[in-house]
Amino acid sequence: QLKKTDAVPLLMSWLLGQESIVCSDPTTVAAKLRKMVVGGAGKTVVISDFDYTLSRFANESGERLSTTHGVFDDNVMRLKPELGQKFVDLKNKYYPIEFCPKLTMEEKIPHMEKWWGTSHSLIVNEKFSKHTIQDFVRQSRIVFKDGAEDFIQSLDAHNIPLVIFSAGIGNIIEYFLEQKLGAIPRNTHFISNMILFDEDEKACAFSEPLIHTFCKNSSVIQKEAPFFHEINGRVNVILLGDSMGDIHMDVGVERDGPTLKVGYYNGSLDDTAALQHYEEVYDIVLIHDPTLNVAQKIVDVIN
Numbered sequence: 001q002l003k004k005t006d007a008v009p010l011l012m013s014w015l016l017g018q019e020s021i022v023c024s025d026p027t028t029v030a031a032k033l034r035k036m037v038v039g040g041a042g043k044t045v046v047i048s049d050f051d052y053t054l055s056r057f058a059n060e061s062g063e064r065l066s067t068t069h070g071v072f073d074d075n076v077m078r079l080k081p082e083l084g085q086k087f088v089d090l091k092n093k094y095y096p097i098e099f100c101p102k103l104t105m106e107e108k109i110p111h112m113e114k115w116w117g118t119s120h121s122l123i124v125n126e127k128f129s130k131h132t133i134q135d136f137v138r139q140s141r142i143v144f145k146d147g148a149e150d151f152i153q154s155l156d157a158h159n160i161p162l163v164i165f166s167a168g169i170g171n172i173i174e175y176f177l178e179q180k181l182g183a184i185p186r187n188t189h190f191i192s193n194m195i196l197f198d199e200d201e202k203a204c205a206f207s208e209p210l211i212h213t214f215c216k217n218s219s220v221i222q223k224e225a226p227f228f229h230e231i232n233g234r235v236n237v238i239l240l241g242d243s244m245g246d247i248h249m250d251v252g253v254e255r256d257g258p259t260l261k262v263g264y265y266n267g268s269l270d271d272t273a274a275l276q277h278y279e280e281v282y283d284i285v286l287i288h289d290p291t292l293n294v295a296q297k298i299v300d301v302i303n
């Protein structure tokens with residue numbers, strides 16, 4: 001009789017056979033997968049980044065697609081070019097700092113606080129309405145990775161919680177999911193920056209604490225303690241991310257089970273140092289992968 005864990009060597013040999021997948025320590029990955037398969041869906045939680053992890057980095061022609069914040073850059077540029085240019089100038093100034101290989105995380109943090117803080121002030125000062133922002137999302141260049149809808153729905157069908165931990169804007173993710181899936185699946189929980197609206201449904205503030213790329217860790221999840229307590233039987237974590245800031249998103253989980261870290265590498269193939277860094281911190285590195293196939297295959301062997 002076939003055991004559920006028999007699927008693990010099959011998945012491993014598939015992973016190791018793919019040119020665009022790097023798995024530098026297959027023994028550890030196989031051991032984590034076996035524990036997860038034995039635990040099954042009931043012991044699993046998926047913690048995922050949103051921008052360029054659940055969403056696509058580039059379209060078929062190689063053009064960069066939008067992040068959740070980028071929804072403002074594009075739409076405001078169209079309607080109010082002067083304000084739109086301010087969003088674009090901020091991105092041109094701070095994005096290179098976010099990914100600069102010469103700066104340490106500590107050196108980058110004040111710049112990230114400035115970037116997020118300034119762009120959030122622009123949004124609040126403009127008092128964008130909820131309706132306008134929903135329209136912006138409808139017209140945005142945020143695109144799901146191939147298979148993302150099915151992935152999210154299959155987690156819901158198997159009662160596996162999906163924590164979307166994003167330094168982007170949570171409301172934009174909510175509106176995007178509502179527009180693409182019809183509704184936000186019950187299993188989904190957000191840890192993100194939320195736009196707060198006044199009684200006229202105009203943006204009036206952002207939630208605290210501010211979440212930027214380099215504080216997706218214990219510093220911002222204090223208020224999430226009740227949620228993590230509620231799911232405290234879920235000791236096995238599948239973590240999906242695309243940046244160095246994503247690797248500690250599992251800090252809220254109360255347990256000593258494994259975290260399988262899957263990293264989407266969107267950088268240049270010539271940047272061997274960056275790629276090597278990803279291989280050190282992520283169990284499985286997916287190079288320029290526009291799909292959620294690997295995450296789906298992992299969930300399929302666990303179910």
Ligand code: C5P
Binds near residue numbers: 068116165168
């Ligand atoms: O961690 P996550 O991928 O969710 O981070 C959101 C991304 O949004 C950052 O990597 C940053 O490049 C981007 N961003 C942006 N405009 C801002 C602030 C952040 O595009 N105003």
